[in-house]
Amino acid sequence: MIAVSEVASVVDRERFAAVFDAHYEEIRRYIGRRLDLDVAEDLAAETFLIAFHRRGRFDAARGGVRPWLYGIATNLIGRHRRAEIRRYRALARTGPPPDDDGHDQRVAERVTAGVTVGRLSGALARLSKGERDVVLLIAYGGLTYEEVAEALGVAYGTVASRLSRARTKLRDTLGVEVC
Numbered sequence: 013m014i015a016v017s018e019v020a021s022v023v024d025r026e027r028f029a030a031v032f033d034a035h036y037e038e039i040r041r042y043i044g045r046r047l048d049l050d051v052a053e054d055l056a057a058e059t060f061l062i063a064f065h066r067r068g069r070f071d072a073a074r075g076g077v078r079p080w081l082y083g084i085a086t087n088l089i090g091r092h093r094r095a096e097i098r099r100y101r102a103l104a105r106t107g108p109p110p111d112d113d114g115h116d117q118r119v120a121e122r123v124t125a126g127v128t129v130g131r132l133s134g135a136l137a138r139l140s141k142g143e144r145d146v147v148l149l150i151a152y153g154g155l156t157y158e159e160v161a162e163a164l165g166v167a168y169g170t171v172a173s174r175l176s177r178a179r180t181k182l183r184d185t186l187g188v189e190v191c
Contacts, residue, residue: 022063022070022077031077032060038078038153039085045152046089048099055092059085075162082153083163086145097137104134135185143178146171 044052062084149160161168
């Protein structure tokens with residue numbers, strides 16, 4: 013159930029700052045993990061600008077504020093898809109850049125020690141856009157299947173099937189279970 017105050021914060025122009033304050037850092041980190049940290053600030057700001065302009069169309073019956081914002085951010089990331097794929101391919105060759113909140117450590121904890129970040133990046137680059145979006149919304153955003161479905165505007169079953177296909181591809185490429 014979505015809190016009335018959360019909905020009011022979205023639709024009320026004067027109270028929208030509460031939405032920004034509550035979710036900005038999380039959205040910025042998500043974008044920074046998907047793209048470069050250099051563009052994360054700009055795209056996070058653009059996410060909230062779009063949300064502010066579309067606040068009148070927010071429908072609490074369709075889901076919460078958080079998945080709605082992740083959906084907007086994921087659509088913006090989609091516009092930068094070619095750059096994202098180039099980044100994953102470069103990471104596959106050179107390794108990861110420093111991350112502002114210890115992403116290297118989290119990857120190392122999730123994937124066995126024998127799997128390098130470069131191999132993981134290369135494997136992510138080979139996933140379809142839909143599969144990659146589902147995997148990264150779950151892994152980076154910590155969203156549930158339901159929230160991913162809301163964010164991407166797809167059915168719950170679509171999320172489950174995309175994640176299943178992605179896991180199979182990642183397992184085949186990396187030789188370990190992921191997600």
